[in-house]
Structures are given as structure tokens and as C-alpha cells.
Amino acid sequence: MTNETVAALIARSNRLGADPRNTNYAGGNTSAKGTDTDPVTGGPVDLLWVKGSGGDLGTLKESGLAVLRLDRLRELTHVYPGIDREDEMVAAFDYCLHGRGGAAPSIDTAMHGLVDAAHVDHLHPDSGIAIATAADGEKLTAEIFGGRVAWVPWRRPGFQLGLDIAAIKAGNPGVIGTVLGGHGITAWGDTSEEAEANSRWIIETAAAYIAAQGASEPFGDNVAGFEPLPxxxxxxxxxxxxxxxxxxxxxxxxxxxxxxxxxxxxxxxxxxxxxxxxxxxxxxxxxxxxxxxxxxxxxxxxxxxxxxxxxxxxxxxxxxxxxxxxxxxxxxxxxxxxxxxxxxxxxxxxxxxxxxxxxxxxxxxxxxxxxxxxxxxxxxxxxxxxxxxxxxxxxxxxxxxxxxxxxxxRLPEPKALVGRIALVTGAASGIGKAIAARFAAEGACVVIADLDAEKARTAAEEIGTRDTAIGVAADVTDAAGVKAAFDAAALAFAGVDLVVNNAGLSISKPLADTTEADWDLLHDVLAKGSFLVAQQAARTMTAQRMGGDIIYISSKNSVFAGPNNVAYSAAKADQAHQVRLLAAELGEHGIRVNGINPDGVVRGSGIFAGGWGASRAAVYGVPEEDLGKFYAQRTLLKLEVLPEHVANAAFALVGGELTHTTGLHVPVDAGVAAAFLR
Structure with a gap:
């Protein structure tokens, strides 16, 4: 159970960390000293709770605190070997941990443990660092804070800095904190409320002084010709x-x-x-x-x-x-x-x-x-x-x-696609969404591009965070719309490495019933759309000079002559040949182009739900709800193909193992002998 001291520390940390005027993301640390019950002796034990290494104040939880025995931490002053060897003291903190100790102690632990105050804040506010980096920062500190805040010349964070601040606190009862030269501020208090109030007072007093006394144009005049563009x-x-x-x-x-x-x-x-x-x-x-x-x-x-x-x-x-x-x-x-x-x-x-x-x-x-x-x-x-x-x-x-x-x-090994950016068309549902989700799970940033912008944004929210996924509108039949999607990727992540041509639709009709409009629509979306997306992908990737991957989600129908789908299958065959043509053309730029030929992906498919399923079920004389099972029974493996299986193949192509493969078509159809590539 969280005790009152820890609860107050977490609340204070979150309040301070939520305001960027107080400190930057993952910057600074806070602490509290208090008493808890030693589970070994049953007696009281004095402890220090301090934000651990690498945590963020605004989102700090109890698990992010390092917990140390205060008596053992302060005993380290007797074995401190001096500033030339002060780095050794970080390892010594491990011998002061209480129980499992919580998070790893940071380099600033000594500052918090050695200062004789129940609550200590170390922060990086812009106003405080402005004083700390001013050429006459020591003089300004005395002038601005009227003796309530002391100046500490620059010293690298560590055990000696903790000793220096502790000495200032001990020798100056009226001082509530310090300005650390070149670095930031530290403040303290007998209660959590007092420490927070003192931190805020230092920050706000510094900001008010700069606003009242500072030059109006500290960066000089505007330079003609360097003004912001519209x-x-x-x-x-x-x-x-x-x-x-x-x-x-x-x-x-x-x-x-x-x-x-x-x-x-x-x-x-x-x-x-x-x-x-x-x-x-x-x-x-x-x-x-x-x-x-x-x-x-x-x-x-x-x-x-x-x-x-x-x-x-x-x-x-x-x-x-x-x-x-x-x-x-x-x-x-x-x-x-x-x-x-x-x-x-x-x-x-x-x-x-x-x-x-x-x-x-x-x-x-x-x-x-x-x-x-x-x-x-x-x-x-x-x-x-x-x-x-x-x-x-x-x-x-x-x-x-x-x-x-x-x-x-100490950082964990990065996932396979960390550092890579993917754009997947038709990704608000079905195969496209499954691929985007798999890529995101493997560490990629993903752009969910779909004709329906709202569904794209919803899918992005389901798949990731603001730092890992965005949703954008993309009509792949429109060159300007395709460019806009890639521009959105550039503004969000600065480029694109993995592009998946997945957007599509299906119309199943006999030759006699297939209209010119049917033919044009399928070729516009599947053939022309893939061409436009690949063209823009190549432009982006060649500008980056980092290589890249383009994947076409084609179909078993690109090589298999099935009934009543001449327009769809012809357009898919066009996509399949684009893979071969572009693999040959783009290889010199390190861009690999491969295809995936799925079949019978019914569950989760927007295409099947939009009428294609009913049409194909009628062709094969089975209930629509049994179409997936029907497709499974005609395969060699007797298995139903799901969107996730196609996503697995997409990851296999880009995940780092097939670095020398381009121009390949991977069947994901559970085995359809008639569609074997020859």
C-alpha cells in the first residue's frame, strides 16, 4: 500500500512535471524522506524515495521511485573517495537499497539524500536555466532572489554536487534553494507543499524578473529574407x-x-x-x-x-x-x-x-x-x-x-522495425489494418492511409499512440491525394521506408455482365492506384537514400483463372507485374519490391463485407457465413487464411531476414495448387 509520504511525492511530481515551464520531459527529479516499517525487524526505518533514472515527473508512478535506506546512504560520505572517483558512488547506491529498491537510482540521488530537508526538488525550468547560463548568473541570483536562493558554480551532477548543496543548506538557514550554474535549480521544504511552493516561487520569480527587466528583442533584429513562410x-x-x-x-x-x-x-x-x-x-x-x-x-x-x-x-x-x-x-x-x-x-x-x-x-x-x-x-x-x-x-x-x-x-534490444516508417493504403480494416498493427508492434511508425479519413484516424488510435501511428485520407486514384498522404508522413515522421499497396475493392461478375465502369473502377484503384503510390514511394525513398521496401498485396487471382472476375483478376495481374518491373528498376536505389498473393481472406475483410463475399458465395453455392470454411477446404492445408497471416508474410519480407530478396511473390493461401507460381 502506498503510504502518505509517497502519495504526496507522486502528486507533487505529477503537478510539477505537467507544466513545461517547470521542467522538461524526463528532466529533473523529486524526493521525499520518511519512515516506514522494516519488514525484517518490524521496527521503523528511515527511507528516501527519489525519482529513479530515466523517469518522467509528469507521469511518475510509485514503480518509478528508487527506495533507499537513509542511514546507509548518508554513511557513504565516510567512504567517498573524492571527486576524481565520484562515479564509483553510483554503484554504491545499490548497497543502500531498501528491499528490491524500486527503480534504478539516478546520478542525482546524493543531492536528495544528503540535503537535510524532508522534501527536495531538482528541476530544469527555462527561467531558472536562463539565470544559470547568464554570464553574470551569480550576481543575478543575489539580485533576483534577495538572498533566499544560493548560487552553485557549474559542477557535473554527482556525489560532490550533493555534498556542495547539503553544505549550503546547512550553513544558510534562510536559503530555500539554489541555482545550479549552467544547469537548473534545486529547492527544498519541510513538507511536500512547502518544497513545491519554493520551487514554483524560484521559477516564477525568475520569469517575472526576465519579463520586467529583460530586453525586448534579445535575439536582435529580424533579418530580411529570413521571415517565416506562409x-x-x-x-x-x-x-x-x-x-x-x-x-x-x-x-x-x-x-x-x-x-x-x-x-x-x-x-x-x-x-x-x-x-x-x-x-x-x-x-x-x-x-x-x-x-x-x-x-x-x-x-x-x-x-x-x-x-x-x-x-x-x-x-x-x-x-x-x-x-x-x-x-x-x-x-x-x-x-x-x-x-x-x-x-x-x-x-x-x-x-x-x-x-x-x-x-x-x-x-x-x-x-x-x-x-x-x-x-x-x-x-x-x-x-x-x-x-x-x-x-x-x-x-x-x-x-x-x-x-x-x-x-x-542497459536499454533493451530494439525491436526489428524500430527506426522505420510504414505507409499502408486501405489500412482502416482487414489485411491493411493487420499489417499496420504488426508493423507497429515490431517498432515501426505507421501511417494508416484510407479513403475514409475518420476510419483511418480511429484505426491509428487503436493501433498506437501519437508517436507511433497517424491516420490520413488517401484516394489512391488521385495523384494529388497520394502525394498529400506522403506529405503527411513526411511532416509526422520525416519520411517513409515501408510502403504497402493494399487499397482495393472487388467486383465479381461474368464477362457479359461486367460493365466498362466496373473495368475502369477496378483498374483505377488496383492498377493505377498501386502505380501512383509506388511512384510517390520511390520519389521519397530515393530522396532519403536509405533504400526501402514496397509490398504489393496482390491476389491468388493474379495467376489463377477463376470464374466470373475478369476485371478484378486482370487488375491484380497488372499489380503482380508491377512488382517485377519495379523490382528491376528500383534495385539500384536499394529499394526492394515484393508481392503477397492472399486468397480466401474473409474474416475482417472490408472487401468481403462490402458485397464481394455474397457474390463469391453465390458463385460457389455456399452460404456467405460459410465462405471462409469453403475456401479452407479447397486448400492443401485445409486452413482458413486470416488478415494476420498476410501480416506475418509482410513482416517476413521487411523484418531483416530477407535482405537480398526482391521481385518475389509470396502465396498466403493455405496451398492452392492451381495458383503455384511457375
């Missing part, structure tokens, strides 16, 4: 650039992107201090660990064409990689982890916005949010002083910290 033009250019930028940012390893064109970002990109401030990089460790030491900034005006920006990006990216490698080589020694990659995490394009990148959509989105935090910090610092982040050498010590490397190594 929204429609801005988004169109962003969609065209996104695959290019993503391909460059994925030189070392595949990345997913996030696009931001908020007012904060667009204003920063239009100002005269853009270049010098962005070159200084971010300061708070939480910021630059996610945004890299500095962003890549396109030095062209808003009016530059996509082609001009693309050409310039190539040169800037090469220079960025050289600069990052030089940064690594300046500070790395024999104990440093290997360089993790030299590509930018943040790319700024004046007039257009910001692209941020990460191993998955959430990390990409959060990287962008952190850079917005950094912009706010720079604005605040420049408004009242001069922005002066921590030295580059210190950033390297954080970025390539052995403890940070150990944290990365």
Missing part, C-alpha cells in the same frame, strides 16, 4: 525537405524525425543572433544529451528553393560531421566510449522550421521539445545578460560519460 508554403517545403534531411541525419544509423514550426522556433530562425547563439550550443545536460552539442543551421534565406536547400544541406552536413569528429577527438582519451555518431539531431531551416531526430518518434519529438527549451533559455539569458553555456569540454564529459554509456547499454 503556413501552406512552409508545410509544403518542409514535406519536400524532410526525407532529404532524414537521410542525411541517418548516415550513421536510421533515425525518425519530428517537425516543429512553432512561433518560438520560427522567430529564432529569423533573428540576427541565430548563427552565433546556435553555435554556442545548449547548456543543461538534459538538453544537449538529446540535441547534440549544437544544431545544423541552414544558412539560406526563406526564399531558397528546395533544390538549393538540398544542395546546401549536403555540404553543411559534411562539414557538421567533420566538426563533430573534431570535437570528439579534442576531448576523447583512452577511457572514452567510442563516438556514437556524427550526424545532427537538430536541423534548423529558416522560414520553414526545425527537424529533430531520434531512434524513434518519441525521442525525436522530445529532442525538438528540448531545443525549444534551449531557445527559451537563450532568450532569457540574452534578455538580462549574455548567454554563456558550460564549456564544450564539460559537455563532452557529460555526453561521453561512462555512466551515460552504461545507461545506454
Amino acid at each position: 503556413e501552406a508554403e512552409r508545410h509544403a517545403k518542409a514535406a519536400a525537405l524532410a526525407p532529404v534531411v532524414r537521410g542525411l541525419a541517418s548516415t550513421d544509423k536510421p533515425q525518425v524525425g519530428h517537425y516543429t514550426d512553432s512561433e518560438v522556433v520560427l522567430d529564432f530562425l529569423s533573428r540576427e543572433k541565430l548563427a552565433p547563439l546556435s553555435a554556442l550550443g545548449t547548456s543543461c545536460p538534459d538538453h544537449f544529451l538529446r540535441t547534440k552539442v549544437r544544431p545544423l543551421v541552414v544558412d539560406l534565406p526563406s526564399s531558397a528553393s528546395v533544390e538549393e536547400i538540398t544542395e546546401r544541406l549536403t555540404a553543411l552536413h559534411a562539414a557538421y560531421r567533420e566538426d563533430y569528429a573534431a570535437y570528439y577527438n579534442r576531448y576523447a582519451d583512452d577511457t572514452s566510449p567510442a563516438m556514437r555518431g556524427a550526424d545532427p539531431a537538430i536541423v534548423l531551416v529558416p522560414g520553414v522550421g526545425m527537424f529533430s531526430f531520434g531512434a524513434n518518434k518519441q525521442t525525436a519529438r522530445v529532442a525538438g521539445e528540448f531545443y525549444v527549451n534551449a531557445i527559451n533559455v537563450m532568450r532569457g539569458a540574452e534578455a538580462i545578460s549574455t548567454y554563456a553555456p558550460i564549456p564544450e569540454s564539460e559537455k563532452f564529459r557529460i555526453e561521453y560519460w561512462a555512466l551515460e554509456e552504461a545507461k545506454l547499454k
Whole structure:
């Protein structure tokens, strides 16, 4: 059962973490000290509950807390070997855990345990970091807070920083918290309410001072020609650039992107201090660990064409990689982890916005949010002083910290499709939905494209979250509509790697009854639609230069001459030959094109539910509800084929095992001998 101390800590953490003005996602930590019953002795035991490593305050639950015995934690001061060996103290926290201990203790545990206060908050508010990164931050701290808040010069998080803050608290009874140079703030209180009130007072007092005393244009004047483009033009250019930028940012390893064109970002990109401030990089460790030491900034005006920006990006990216490698080589020694990659995490394009990148959509989105935090910090610092982040050498010590490397190594192995982006047409139901769901389950971001936009959005909500699935309208017979779907994918995830041509319909009629309209409709959706989708997929994938996969959901009917479906089967045969033609054409770009030939997929199928089932049942003289069983009995395996079985085949083609396979048609029909490929 959660005790009152823990309940109050969770509630306080969630309130503070819910407001981005207080701290960034997964940034900062909170703690509470209290007494609980020792299950071994039955007596009381003094404990520290503190947010564990990697958690987020806004969504913190009790399982995200590390629980340590306070007496043992404080005894560590007697064995502390000094700042040169302070990293060893993190492993020592394991010997202070109470029972199983909960979450893994973070590097900031000492700060919370050693400060003599029942409740402690460590936060990364924009206003607080603005003071912390101001060139005269110590003087400003004294002026702004009137002696109630102490200044702590920059020190890397760790045991010594905890000792420093504990000494300040012990020697200054009137102090309620600190500004940590280059980093953030810490506050405390005798009660949970008091600690939260003190944290909020520091944040709000700093913000009010900046607003009242700060310069009106801290980033300088607007630069002619670098103003934001109108929204429609801005988004169109962003969609065209996104695959290019993503391909460059994925030189070392595949990345997913996030696009931001908020007012904060667009204003920063239009100002005269853009270049010098962005070159200084971010300061708070939480910021630059996610945004890299500095962003890549396109030095062209808003009016530059996509082609001009693309050409310039190539040169800037090469220079960025050289600069990052030089940064690594300046500070790395024999104990440093290997360089993790030299590509930018943040790319700024004046007039257009910001692209941020990460191993998955959430990390990409959060990287962008952190850079917005950094912009706010720079604005605040420049408004009242001069922005002066921590030295580059210190950033390297954080970025390539052995403890940070150990944290990365503890991460679970990524799923097979992490870092890949899929667009599936006709995905609001049936086979398409099953494929999208399987891809999402394997770690891909998915775009559910369907003629019915509302059903597409509903399917996306069922399959994933805002970071893993979106639903878009897509009429595959309309080139503009197809491009719009791919543009939506570019704005959401920065590109596409896996495209599944699944949209379709069926009309079953004898030759004599098949109308010209029937023929045209089936060929428009199946043949022309697949062509348009594949064409747009190829454009996106070649711009990315990351290869890719195109899968056609064709049919057994593409090779089998069944009765009363000449228009449908002819269109499916067209799709099947597109697989062969495009496999031959796109191979030089690393794009693999394969097909799947299902048969008898009745359950869950929108096509069968829309009349095709009744029609085929009539042809074969069986009740419609028994059609799936009928199809199963005519197969070699006597098994009914479900949408999930087709999804399994789709995953097999893209999941990493068939890397050298293209131009293949995979039957998923439980065995129909007449449809064997020859």
C-alpha cells in the first residue's frame, strides 16, 4: 500500500512535471524522506524515495521511485573517495537499497539524500536555466532572489554536487534553494507543499524578473529574407525537405524525425543572433544529451528553393560531421566510449522550421521539445545578460560519460522495425489494418492511409499512440491525394521506408455482365492506384537514400483463372507485374519490391463485407457465413487464411531476414495448387 509520504511525492511530481515551464520531459527529479516499517525487524526505518533514472515527473508512478535506506546512504560520505572517483558512488547506491529498491537510482540521488530537508526538488525550468547560463548568473541570483536562493558554480551532477548543496543548506538557514550554474535549480521544504511552493516561487520569480527587466528583442533584429513562410508554403517545403534531411541525419544509423514550426522556433530562425547563439550550443545536460552539442543551421534565406536547400544541406552536413569528429577527438582519451555518431539531431531551416531526430518518434519529438527549451533559455539569458553555456569540454564529459554509456547499454534490444516508417493504403480494416498493427508492434511508425479519413484516424488510435501511428485520407486514384498522404508522413515522421499497396475493392461478375465502369473502377484503384503510390514511394525513398521496401498485396487471382472476375483478376495481374518491373528498376536505389498473393481472406475483410463475399458465395453455392470454411477446404492445408497471416508474410519480407530478396511473390493461401507460381 502506498503510504502518505509517497502519495504526496507522486502528486507533487505529477503537478510539477505537467507544466513545461517547470521542467522538461524526463528532466529533473523529486524526493521525499520518511519512515516506514522494516519488514525484517518490524521496527521503523528511515527511507528516501527519489525519482529513479530515466523517469518522467509528469507521469511518475510509485514503480518509478528508487527506495533507499537513509542511514546507509548518508554513511557513504565516510567512504567517498573524492571527486576524481565520484562515479564509483553510483554503484554504491545499490548497497543502500531498501528491499528490491524500486527503480534504478539516478546520478542525482546524493543531492536528495544528503540535503537535510524532508522534501527536495531538482528541476530544469527555462527561467531558472536562463539565470544559470547568464554570464553574470551569480550576481543575478543575489539580485533576483534577495538572498533566499544560493548560487552553485557549474559542477557535473554527482556525489560532490550533493555534498556542495547539503553544505549550503546547512550553513544558510534562510536559503530555500539554489541555482545550479549552467544547469537548473534545486529547492527544498519541510513538507511536500512547502518544497513545491519554493520551487514554483524560484521559477516564477525568475520569469517575472526576465519579463520586467529583460530586453525586448534579445535575439536582435529580424533579418530580411529570413521571415517565416506562409503556413501552406512552409508545410509544403518542409514535406519536400524532410526525407532529404532524414537521410542525411541517418548516415550513421536510421533515425525518425519530428517537425516543429512553432512561433518560438520560427522567430529564432529569423533573428540576427541565430548563427552565433546556435553555435554556442545548449547548456543543461538534459538538453544537449538529446540535441547534440549544437544544431545544423541552414544558412539560406526563406526564399531558397528546395533544390538549393538540398544542395546546401549536403555540404553543411559534411562539414557538421567533420566538426563533430573534431570535437570528439579534442576531448576523447583512452577511457572514452567510442563516438556514437556524427550526424545532427537538430536541423534548423529558416522560414520553414526545425527537424529533430531520434531512434524513434518519441525521442525525436522530445529532442525538438528540448531545443525549444534551449531557445527559451537563450532568450532569457540574452534578455538580462549574455548567454554563456558550460564549456564544450564539460559537455563532452557529460555526453561521453561512462555512466551515460552504461545507461545506454542497459536499454533493451530494439525491436526489428524500430527506426522505420510504414505507409499502408486501405489500412482502416482487414489485411491493411493487420499489417499496420504488426508493423507497429515490431517498432515501426505507421501511417494508416484510407479513403475514409475518420476510419483511418480511429484505426491509428487503436493501433498506437501519437508517436507511433497517424491516420490520413488517401484516394489512391488521385495523384494529388497520394502525394498529400506522403506529405503527411513526411511532416509526422520525416519520411517513409515501408510502403504497402493494399487499397482495393472487388467486383465479381461474368464477362457479359461486367460493365466498362466496373473495368475502369477496378483498374483505377488496383492498377493505377498501386502505380501512383509506388511512384510517390520511390520519389521519397530515393530522396532519403536509405533504400526501402514496397509490398504489393496482390491476389491468388493474379495467376489463377477463376470464374466470373475478369476485371478484378486482370487488375491484380497488372499489380503482380508491377512488382517485377519495379523490382528491376528500383534495385539500384536499394529499394526492394515484393508481392503477397492472399486468397480466401474473409474474416475482417472490408472487401468481403462490402458485397464481394455474397457474390463469391453465390458463385460457389455456399452460404456467405460459410465462405471462409469453403475456401479452407479447397486448400492443401485445409486452413482458413486470416488478415494476420498476410501480416506475418509482410513482416517476413521487411523484418531483416530477407535482405537480398526482391521481385518475389509470396502465396498466403493455405496451398492452392492451381495458383503455384511457375
